[in-house]
Amino acid sequence: MTVTTVLRAARVLDVPAGTMLTGVEVKVRDDMIVEVGPDLTGDLVVDLGDRTLLPGFFDVHLHLTGVRAHAEEIRAPETDILAVRAARDCETLLAAGFTTVRDCGGVTALHLRTLIAEGTIRGPRIFAAGPVLCQTGGHADQHHLPPAEARRSRESLIVDGPWACRAAVREAVRMGADFIKICTTGGVSSERDHPKDAHYTAEEVEAIVDEAHRLGRKVASHAQGRNGVLTAVRAGVDSIEHGYFLDEECVTEMATRGTVYVPTFDLKTFFERTVTTDHGLPEWRVIKQREAMTAMRESLLLAHRTGIQIATGSDYYGVPLRAHGNNADEPIAMVRDGLPPIEALRALTVNSARLLDLDDLTGTIAAGKWADLVAVDGDPLTDIEALRRVAFVMQAGIPIREPARAA
Ligand SMILES: [Zn+2]
Known part of the structure; x- marks a missing residue:
C-alpha cells in the first residue's frame, strides 16, 4: 500500500514566482510531490510548525x-x-x-x-x-x-x-x-x-x-x-x-x-x-x-x-x-554582499537544477517533481541565515531528518 504524507508548514516558498505562500500544504506519494494546495488529506500528516518549506x-x-x-x-x-x-x-x-x-x-x-x-x-x-x-x-x-x-x-x-x-x-x-x-x-x-x-x-x-x-x-x-x-x-x-x-x-x-x-x-x-x-x-x-x-x-x-x-x-x-x-554559507555570502535573497534562493535551487538538466524533476515545489524538500526555522526571504537552521529534510520522498518533537 502506498502511503501519502502531507507536509504542513507556516510558509512554502514558490521559487519561480518569488513569493512566500501561506496556508498551503504539500502532499507526497512515493518519491514525488503529487499536490500543493490548501487543506490536503493524507495517511500521515507531518506538522512542521512555524517553518518554511523549500526545495532541496x-x-x-x-x-x-x-x-x-x-x-x-x-x-x-x-x-x-x-x-x-x-x-x-x-x-x-x-x-x-x-x-x-x-x-x-x-x-x-x-x-x-x-x-x-x-x-x-x-x-x-x-x-x-x-x-x-x-x-x-x-x-x-x-x-x-x-x-x-x-x-x-x-x-x-x-x-x-x-x-x-x-x-x-x-x-x-x-x-x-x-x-x-x-x-x-x-x-x-x-x-x-x-x-x-x-x-x-x-x-x-x-x-x-x-x-x-x-x-x-x-x-x-x-x-x-x-x-x-x-x-x-x-x-x-x-x-x-x-x-x-x-x-x-x-x-x-x-x-x-x-x-x-x-x-x-x-x-x-x-x-x-x-x-x-x-x-x-x-x-x-x-x-x-x-x-x-x-x-x-x-x-x-x-x-x-x-x-x-x-x-x-x-x-x-x-x-x-x-x-x-x-x-549554505554560499547563498548567505551572496546576500550579505548585495544579491537579493530570492536570487540567492533561486541559485540554490531552480537555477542549479537547470544547470544539471534536472529542472523537470526538482528545484521547485510543484506537483510532478521529486519530493526533495527542506524545512528551515524562520523565513529566508527576510533572514537568509535561516538556511543554517535546517529542521527537516526529505529526499525523493524519504525522510532524512525530522524536527525534535515538542515534549
Ligand atoms: Zn573547485
Whole structure:
C-alpha cells in the first residue's frame, strides 16, 4: 500500500514566482510531490510548525575529498581514510538539506555516487566530473611534484593539443564522468600560474566542448581572469566556475550564450579570513587571494544586473573554514554582499537544477517533481541565515531528518 504524507508548514516558498505562500500544504506519494494546495488529506500528516518549506538545496561546485587539513592538500593520508571521511561528508551534506551536489573534480566522488545509488551510504544525488583536464602547468597540475609524478595522479588529466584534449574527454567519460571539468585559467591555489593567465587555446577548448557535447556531457570551466573566461564562453562551455574578474564583455557573451555562472562566492569570506589571520597558507597564495577578493563582489553584482543565471557552488572540500555541512554559507555570502535573497534562493535551487538538466524533476515545489524538500526555522526571504537552521529534510520522498518533537 502506498502511503501519502502531507507536509504542513507556516510558509512554502514558490521559487519561480518569488513569493512566500501561506496556508498551503504539500502532499507526497512515493518519491514525488503529487499536490500543493490548501487543506490536503493524507495517511500521515507531518506538522512542521512555524517553518518554511523549500526545495532541496544544491551545491554545484564542491569536492568530496575527505581532506581535513590545509597541509593535507600536499601530503594526504591513506586513500581509505579519505574515502571514509568523504562518505561521512555525504551524510552531513544531506542532513544540511543538500539533496543534490555536483563534484567539480576528484575520483572519490565517482565511487561515492555508486555507494549512494546502491544504498551502502546515504548522501546527496552526486554528479561527478572525475579527473580535471588542464594544460601542462595548469591549475590541476600539481606544481609541487616532479612532472612525471603529477602525471600519475588519477585526479587530473594533464593534456595539450586538441586531439589529446579529445582523448582526455573520452578517458574521463570512460571513468564515469557525468560532465567534464576543465581549467581555462590559472588559479589562486596553484603556485606557478595566476588567475589572470589564460589557459588552453580556443582550438583546444572547442575540441573539448565538441567532444563532450557529442557524448552528452556538459563542460564546466574553472575560469577566473577575463581572457580565460572569454575563451571558454566563446567555445561553448556550459558554466563558468569562479569568474572572479568578469567585465562587460564577459557578461555580454555569457548572456548571449546562456552560460551559467557559479561564482563560488563564499571563497571571498575564506580569502578575507586567511589574509588577516595566519592559517598556514603560503605567501604567494595570500597575495593572489587579496587580488581576487576585491574583484569578486563587483563580478557577482555585474552578472546579476546582466541577468545571467547564477548557481550556488561553495567549492568546499572539507578543510577548516570550508567544511561540508556549512555549504549554505554560499547563498548567505551572496546576500550579505548585495544579491537579493530570492536570487540567492533561486541559485540554490531552480537555477542549479537547470544547470544539471534536472529542472523537470526538482528545484521547485510543484506537483510532478521529486519530493526533495527542506524545512528551515524562520523565513529566508527576510533572514537568509535561516538556511543554517535546517529542521527537516526529505529526499525523493524519504525522510532524512525530522524536527525534535515538542515534549
Ligand atoms: Zn573547485
